[in-house]
Amino acid sequence: MILTTTNSIEGFRIIDYKGIVTGVSAQQQKVTFSFSTSKYLDSLNKSVNDVKEEAFNKLKENAKALNANAIVGIKIDFEVLATSAVNMISVTGTAVNVVSEK
16 A cells, blocks of 8 residues: 655656545553663653554554555654553545556
């Protein structure tokens, strides 16, 4: 599946718009607190990446359910709910069918 933040895909033509799709993931931060700033930042980075991957997987699943083969115009919203140490990522785009112009 082709994913892009742009509204078109070079070398492809959109032939059908299937609808807006979203993937959302929220997860409590799995951060290891230590005296090492480097280890803390590595742990925080892994936690954010895990949430992002899950959100994108849900986005693709929702597009596949609409029989789409691409998602254009992807927007990513990232929030940290500080009081509960939760990372939340919402990914939204337009599910489409594209064909190669070649």
